[in-house]
Amino acid sequence: MSSGLTDLIIFVLSLLVGIEVISKVPATLHTPLMSAANSIHGIVLAGAMVIGVTANNALGYVLAFVAAFFAAMNVVGGYVVTGRMLKMFRRRPVPAVPAVPATPAPQTLPAPDGQGPGEGS
Amino acid sequence: MGPFGTVIQLIYLAAAASFVLGLHLMNNPATARHGNFASGAGMAVAIAATLALIAHDGTVTVTGWIVLLAGALLGAGAGLYSARTVQMTAMPQLVSIFNAVGGGAAALIGIHDYTRLAGAIGGVPLSTTVTTLLDVIIGSVTFSGSIIAAGKLQGVIPGQPITFPGSRLVNIMIAVVAVGLSAYLISTASVAGLIVVIIAALAFGVTMVLPIGGADMPVVISLLNAFTGTAVAMAGFVIGNVALIIAGALVGASGGILTKLMADAMNRSLANIMVGGFGTGDTAVAAVAAGSEGVRSIASDDAAIQLAYASKVIIVPGYGLAAAQAQHAVAELAALLEERGVEVSYAIHPVAGRMPGHMNVLLAEANVPYPQLKEMEEINPEFARADVALVIGANDVTNPAARRPGTAISGMPILDVDQAKSIIVIKRSMASGYAGIDNELYTNPKTSMYFADAKSALAELTAAVKAYVG
16 A cells, blocks of 8 residues: 555544544634644644755755744744633633732733743754 | 654654644633643654654754754744734734644645655656645645735735625636646646746635635634645645644644534525625615614613613623723623622624634633633523623624525524513614624614613623612
């Protein structure tokens, strides 16, 4: 069996797994879901690195640079923003915030720590 | 494949499993964060393994390392900065940009592979060429299309459908050029030909998204997300990397499902949305004139009394709420009512907002607990038990006319707001919604109109409720 055919089998089965798993995600989480899916396709960074291996001329280097930039932006930004969104979904409201200026405004919430996998390079 | 290669493949398998697990844990808000951690951990390991793989190969030149590291670090910085600073209202734009860069990176992989092999002796093998060309075309369409979508969402490009005479014909011709030339390139390697294909695909992405109206953006973003996933999977075929194929397929499935859900929620076919030109405003003039008859307006005091003495209130937020930045104001009013023992919940229509589930994120940011956020199917039976339905910035999705045949929105699933015992609609004027037709809810004898901007209206209501009960 050719590797192309194996790849196709993997593709189709993954598609079916994806449909099965994602159908169960509630509408409440559809934005974080799309953002999470976005971070997952950040795996394209692995592909961008492979370009770096075979690049040996100016064009190759430019393509590798831009691809690495795009993919790293995709993967890091995707995970961080998904984590930031999911952190806001709470079962109960945070304890009543008194109306004094000392409380942090929601916009200035620091991004949650540690959920970014780092760019690995 | 040596033992080293086998280990790398097993790591990719583990990463792929963690992506599936991550998506699975998203089926509940309580576990979703664990899902993101699992997925992120899998990603970090997969990237580290790839790094080990190319270091092990030892074929990367010094320039290659510098280029890769510089690109990845700068990109990571840009991603981190935008992810930390983005406003929740601007989330659709950011997701669109991430679609663009993901699709763009996938296209570049294909382009690089093609240019490298085109010069080789014996040219490009057939099985590689087909996936390479698909990768380049889908990736390029996603790249330019997503940038146009982000521009529309940001307001840099007008949100109205942009069409010109013959625009659809131009669109079709561009597609024919891209596909036809690709068919030629399968048998004959030509870098010049590939450049024309790239330009045609980029142009197609632009002309595909331009004619689509702002309120159709949930569908477009979902579709472009599916495209990105497919492009990444194709890039996986090109370089023979299973992690890319699996991840791409998962994203393709996710985007596909969301596209269908969004199109169903608007009761429109994908083809109809892509043709575009809907909601150009042609019909809005006729709609305003008919409006004022039989409409009751209400003052803040009366509305406050109704809300304060209700036992069950359902809030129906629409895009107008987000546009007025009033999500914190509505949460404050709801919290005040809850203190009085009123049962408050939110009825969220699937297309409330500019991307799937957008309204939920905006309300979660305003500290609304997620158990109060109800989906359409869940909340519709509850309207009959509600004393007050408070509609803020939602229009077409509450129009009972959708239940009858023969209107512009017939068949569209709606929130059964008219079943509530009384209805208060906060709205600036009687202007019609996106579909350009009268909302029959507004002339319902149970309905009172509160004519004001959403944010100031909610502040007035909150003050009035405080004055009465405090």
